[in-house]
Amino acid sequence: DTGVSQDPRHKITKRGQNVTFRCDPISEHNRLYWYRQTLGQGPEFLTYFQNEAQLEKSRLLSDRFSAERPKGSFSTLEIQRTEQGDSAMYLCASSPSSPRAGGEKLFFGSGTQLSVL
Amino acid sequence: AQKITQTQPGMFVQEKEAVTLDCTYDTSDQSYGLFWYKQPSSGEMIFLIYQGSYDEQNATEGRYSLNFQKARKSANLVISASQLGDSAMYFCAMRGTGNQFYFGTGTSLTVIP
Numbered sequence: 001d002t003g004v005s006q007d008p009r010h011k012i013t014k015r016g017q018n019v020t021f022r023c024d025p026i027s028e029h030n031r032l033y034w035y036r037q038t039l040g041q042g043p044e045f046l047t048y049f050q051n052e053a054q055l056e057k058s059r060l061l062s063d064r065f066s067a068e069r070p071k072g073s074f075s076t077l078e079i080q081r082t083e084q085g086d087s088a089m090y091l092c093a094s095s096p097s098s099p100r101a102g103g104e105k106l107f108f109g110s111g112t113q114l115s116v117l
Numbered sequence: 118a119q120k121i122t123q124t125q126p127g128m129f130v131q132e133k134e135a136v137t138l139d140c141t142y143d144t145s146d147q148s149y150g151l152f153w154y155k156q157p158s159s160g161e162m163i164f165l166i167y168q169g170s171y172d173e174q175n176a177t178e179g180r181y182s183l184n185f186q187k188a189r190k191s192a193n194l195v196i197s198a199s200q201l202g203d204s205a206m207y208f209c210a211m212r213g214t215g216n217q218f219y220f221g222t223g224t225s226l227t228v229i230p
Contacts, residue, residue, distance in 0.1 A: 041222055043162070043220045045218065045219070048217060056215070056217060104212070
């Protein structure tokens with residue numbers, strides 16, 4: 001169990017550029033979540049996958065945001081035409097679907113800190 | 118709608134003393150889960166404790182216990198024998214039947230030597 005891995009840890013970009021983040025969940029976990037966290041706030045739900053299917057998307061997720069999990073393993077989150085308001089920590093989390101396997105809780109990665117200049 | 122409320126932006130506790138962090142929730146789901154996570158300055162969210170809505174006994178994990186009062190819709194975290202390493206942000210969260218997790222705004226805990 002190597003934990004949830006996110007890459008990169010930090011990303012600085014200019015307004016208007018596209019950015020892509022990657023998340024590798026714990027290998028046997030079939031659920032994967034993306035959250036956004038701004039300073040002084042708790043994580044806000046963005047989207048959720050079960051295997052390769054994107055089952056829920058928050059209304060916070062504008063058309064500039066897209067997430068994929070093509071083979072049901074790693075996931076990518078892309079933000080197009082970044083804006084300064086997109087600056088935040090983007091957290092990925094995974095969980096098994098079975099409560100017996102710990103499906104009650106989320107296992108988080110260390111996050112990607114995005115700064116849009 | 119699901120909502121988590123943490124009314125204490127910041128708390129201080131003396132080392133070795135106990136501290137209670139407050140959390141109230143609102144949901145219309147009959148089945149739900151309540152969680153506490155710790156977020157140190159490094160940023161990673163660390164799971165602390167879980168309480169299911171049908172669990173009759175309060176959950177305990179080492180120095181952490183969850184004071185679950187279902188009728189009041191509260192799920193307070195109690196940390197006993199505080200340590201300097203407990204200084205961090207603490208988030209209360211809830212999972213409803215839709216598998217989405219909702220987080221509160223957090224409480225910053227500072228342990229004073």
